[in-house]
Amino acid sequence: MADSGVTDEPGTKDDVHRAKTEGKELSKEEKQRLRKEKKQQKKNKEKKDEKASHESEKKKNKEEKPVSAAAPASQPPTQPSTQKAPSAVPAPAPVPVPVSETPALADKPAKTKADLKAERRARQEAERASKQAATSKPKAPPNELQPVVKRLPEHVQVDNPGVLKKLAKKLERQQTPGCNAATNAKIPLRLDYGYKVSLFSHLHQYSRKAPLTQQLSIPSTVIHPAIVRLGLQYSQGIVAGSNARSVALLHAFKQVIRDYTTPPNEELSRDLVNKLKPYISFLSQCRPLSASMGNAIKYIKKEISNIPSQCKEEEAKRKLLSCIDCYIDEKIILAAKAIAKSSIEKISNGDVILVYGCSSLVNHILCEAFEKNIKFRVIVVDSRPRLEGREALRRLVQRGISCTYVLISAVSYILPEVSKVFLGAHALLANGYVMSRVGTSQIALVAKAFNVPVLVCCETYKFCERVQTDSFVSNELDDPDDLIVTRKGKTQLEHWQDVPSLGLLNLVYDVTPPDFVDLVITDLGMIPCTSVPVVLRVKNVDQ
Amino acid sequence: LETVVYFRAQMRKDPDMASAVAAIRTLLEFLKRDKGETILGLRESLTGATDCLTGVDSSVAVSSGGELFLRFISLTSLEHQDLSRCKKVMEERGELFLEKISMSRAKVAKLCHTFIKDGAKILTHSYSRVVLRVLEKAAAEKKRFSVYVTESQPDSAGRQMADALRKLNVPVTVVLDAAVGYVLEKVDLVIVGAEGVVESGGIINKIGTYQMAVCSKAHNKPFYVVAESFKFVRLYPLNQQDVPDKFKYKADTLKTVKNLSEEHPMIDYTPPSLITLLFTDLGVLTPSAVSDELIKLYL
Numbered sequence: 001m002a003d004s005g006v007t008d009e010p011g012t013k014d015d016v017h018r019a020k021t022e023g024k025e026l027s028k029e030e031k032q033r034l035r036k037e038k039k040q041q042k043k044n045k046e047k048k049d050e051k052a053s054h055e056s057e058k059k060k061n062k063e064e065k066p067v068s069a070a071a072p073a074s075q076p077p078t079q080p081s082t083q084k085a086p087s088a089v090p091a092p093a094p095v096p097v098p099v100s101e102t103p104a105l106a107d108k109p110a111k112t113k114a115d116l117k118a119e120r121r122a123r124q125e126a127e128r129a130s131k132q133a134a135t136s137k138p139k140a141p142p143n144e145l146q147p148v149v150k151r152l153p154e155h156v157q158v159d160n161p162g163v164l165k166k167l168a169k170k171l172e173r174q175q176t177p178g179c180n181a182a183t184n185a186k187i188p189l190r191l192d193y194g195y196k197v198s199l200f201s202h203l204h205q206y207s208r209k210a211p212l213t214q215q216l217s218i219p220s221t222v223i224h225p226a227i228v229r230l231g232l233q234y235s236q237g238i239v240a241g242s243n244a245r246s247v248a249l250l251h252a253f254k255q256v257i258r259d260y261t262t263p264p265n266e267e268l269s270r271d272l273v274n275k276l277k278p279y280i281s282f283l284s285q286c287r288p289l290s291a292s293m294g295n296a297i298k299y300i301k302k303e304i305s306n307i308p309s310q311c312k313e314e315e316a317k318r319k320l321l322s323c324i325d326c327y328i329d330e331k332i333i334l335a336a337k338a339i340a341k342s343s344i345e346k347i348s349n350g351d352v353i354l355v356y357g358c359s360s361l362v363n364h365i366l367c368e369a370f371e372k373n374i375k376f377r378v379i380v381v382d383s384r385p386r387l388e389g390r391e392a393l394r395r396l397v398q399r400g401i402s403c404t405y406v407l408i409s410a411v412s413y414i415l416p417e418v419s420k421v422f423l424g425a426h427a428l429l430a431n432g433y434v435m436s437r438v439g440t441s442q443i444a445l446v447a448k449a450f451n452v453p454v455l456v457c458c459e460t461y462k463f464c465e466r467v468q469t470d471s472f473v474s475n476e477l478d479d480p481d482d483l484i485v486t487r488k489g490k491t492q493l494e495h496w497q498d499v500p501s502l503g504l505l506n507l508v509y510d511v512t513p514p515d516f517v518d519l520v521i522t523d524l525g526m527i528p529c530t531s532v533p534v535v536l537r538v539k540n541v542d543q
Numbered sequence: 544l545e546t547v548v549y550f551r552a553q554m555r556k557d558p559d560m561a562s563a564v565a566a567i568r569t570l571l572e573f574l575k576r577d578k579g580e581t582i583l584g585l586r587e588s589l590t591g592a593t594d595c596l597t598g599v600d601s602s603v604a605v606s607s608g609g610e611l612f613l614r615f616i617s618l619t620s621l622e623h624q625d626l627s628r629c630k631k632v633m634e635e636r637g638e639l640f641l642e643k644i645s646m647s648r649a650k651v652a653k654l655c656h657t658f659i660k661d662g663a664k665i666l667t668h669s670y671s672r673v674v675l676r677v678l679e680k681a682a683a684e685k686k687r688f689s690v691y692v693t694e695s696q697p698d699s700a701g702r703q704m705a706d707a708l709r710k711l712n713v714p715v716t717v718v719l720d721a722a723v724g725y726v727l728e729k730v731d732l733v734i735v736g737a738e739g740v741v742e743s744g745g746i747i748n749k750i751g752t753y754q755m756a757v758c759s760k761a762h763n764k765p766f767y768v769v770a771e772s773f774k775f776v777r778l779y780p781l782n783q784q785d786v787p788d789k790f791k792y793k794a795d796t797l798k799t800v801k802n803l804s805e806e807h808p809m810i811d812y813t814p815p816s817l818i819t820l821l822f823t824d825l826g827v828l829t830p831s832a833v834s835d836e837l838i839k840l841y842l
Binding site for chain 2: 346518525530534
């Protein structure tokens with residue numbers, strides 16, 4: 001799609017400039033005028049060659065700081081007419097749209113994508129000019145007041161070929177300066193495996209037997225070996241569990257920071273963030289990032305970009321390492337202690353506690369309660385194909401806690417005996433839904449039917465701003481071959497790929513509505529499930 | 544011990560005042576008379592005084608009121624060098640707090656009386672001064688309504704409520720606690736007070752409230768709770784058993800009786816799913832908004 005022009009007519013630029021320096025929103029006439037002029041420009045500039053616009057795009061990449069979200073052009077990709085739109089928007093050039101423009105765009109949805117792009121380009125030029133000219137201009141109203149249309153993340157648009165192409169291009173482009181495509185030192189794109197059930201065809205489905213590292217060339221100078229190892233551990237399931245993954249990620253980043261040297265003429269705060277980008281892409285190819293990892297990465301990026309430029313490299317590195325240690329300590333280790341303290345108040349003598357799968361936090365709580373000599377027994381519920389409950393069972397029995405082990409199909413049989421249900425969480429969403437291992441919502445549902453209180457334990461660093469009401473929109477598909485099992489020498493599903501209408505679905509997560517959860521125990525205290533947005537608000541105010 | 548004496552004197556002086564308000568007055572007086580040297584010592588002695596008062600009157604409101612008082616007065620910057628200056632600041636804050644909460648009942652009444660329509664039939668439980676105030680306001684607005692009050696054993700507090708209402712010329716009927724389900728088809732709305740509002744948005748109130756809430760849910764009648772904001776407490780009971788013993792029984796019972804399982808509890812817990820709205824001096828809240836308010840109050 002041809003890029004529209006970059007240069008403004010001086011009249012429009014002045015108007016926009018004037019409006020922006022006065023801090024007012026563009027008036028209706030001005031908006032209309034702008035639109036007309038953009039249309040004119042588009043017709044003129046369509047004849048311009050791609051190279052010029054591509055160069056200007058690259059220029060923008062280097063100049064502008066990466067800003068997440070806020071590309072107003074996208075509408076849900078289910079509309080076939082606008083399917084080209086996400087591919088038209090260049091992926092690694094996150095366009096920092098001044099927020100005051102979204103109202104203008106919002107009331108004219110009939111405009112084509114090229115128009116919108118042209119407008120955005122023009123406004124960016126105007127804004128850059130105004131920034132250079134004026135000293136201080138009153139900032140556009142804060143994001144919460146304007147309807148910001150977010151771009152859908154690519155990992156839930158796998159059935160959109162445009163998005164896949166965009167991702168491939170992005171991975172190619174993420175190389176350290178100095179390498180070129182010829183040396184083949186780029187992050188490989190992992191290919192999907194097997195037939196996907198149609199409801200989930202928008203998600204990736206990888207095979208464990210084809211790890212990403214096989215496609216990496218040696219020597220690969222792009223990716224740090226600690227990250228390669230981490231990626232392999234993730235994709236093979238050696239490091240699993242929300243807390244474990246985050247801690248492993250932070251340790252790997254610590255190693256990266258230790259081995260990092262600032263190239264000449266570069267600033268540590270900006271260069272290190274750019275260095276981390278290909279690593280993060282690589283890791284998300286190995287296994288989609290979890291919400292806790294996402295928050296940890298946001299924190300690190302913020303810390304890195306807050307390093308003052310006059311700071312010496314050694315000192316900066318030391319500061320970063322101590323920041324990471326601090327984060328792990330506060331958000332994970334101390335939070336676990338605080339949560340255990342609150343939870344122990346809720347465990348009384350004679351309780352029968354039901355747990356599902358293996359949550360490090362819940363296991364910690366139960367062990368602490370046992371240390372305090374509270375008499376209780378535990379029922380561990382497990383499910384295929386991961387059978388994580390066996391690990392939890394092993395840990396609890398080692399401590400001397402009396403346990404019972406059942407499979408999830410027996411949950412309604414055993415629930416009349418149970419007095420409380422303790423669940424761990426992978427993430428807590430902004431509308432109060434709990435995202436956790438698949439099977440959790442089933443247990444919560446049955447517990448509600450039996451009037452058994454359900455308690456979810458979750459640290460605050462796992463709270464995320466996402467909103468989800470069902471388990472389809474955003475999930476993770478694990479290797480379908482895991483569902484194949486050999487019993488009595490016969491493997492029934494061995495040749496499932498040959499049957500054209502057969503799909504194997506191995507879901508990893510599901511969401512539990514807040515009506516089924518009675519209490520959420522966090523390091524900030526005990527809150528009802530509906531108060532998650534309050535905690536998020538308090539956290540944002542703190543930062 | 545003089546705190547206890549003062550507290551009892553306050554309660555006797557104004558029987559219409561909530562026990563929590565009397566407790567807070569006592570604590571303020573305690574603060575004024577305290578001869579401590581350090582702020583930490585002051586805080587500890589205030590906590591001790593609150594515990595002392597809870598020993599006299601073990602209602603949830605006294606403990607919540609005391610804790611909130613402590614929080615409110617220390618929520619200001621106490622960076623002054625001079626201890627007496629700090630104390631003065633704290634005392635001023637304490638007076639401010641007291642003033643605010645004495646207005647709270649009026650605020651609640653103002654919010655709630657609009658929900659009582661002309662010709663309404665109201666069901667209420669036991670003797671609650673806040674509900675009385677609300678009904679007074681509604682009667683003052685020339686609304687015609689009639690009230691059913693449960694007798695509320697074991698102390699027959701409902702009869703007291705009925706007498707007070709008769710003085711307002713409101714037609715009132717006293718019903719048995721067991722007759723709640725029978726009467727509910729005739730009523731339009733249910734209004735109860737609360738001894739404490741917990742973090743989940745549920746309430747702790749005189750025994751029999753939970754039953755009333757379950758029945759009104761079954762009949763699809765709105766269940767309203769009126770409570771002042773100083774009754775918000777940082778408890779989170781999961782079920783009836785989870786409410787601490789020190790609130791369930793009267794203070795004297797706790798001290799004298801050995802085997803609590805033979806005593807009958809005086810309060811029960813109503814979960815938030817059964818409550819339609821809460822009227823407080825912070826506004827009209829849904830049960831899920833209570834946690835938000837609590838976080839704001841206590842943080």
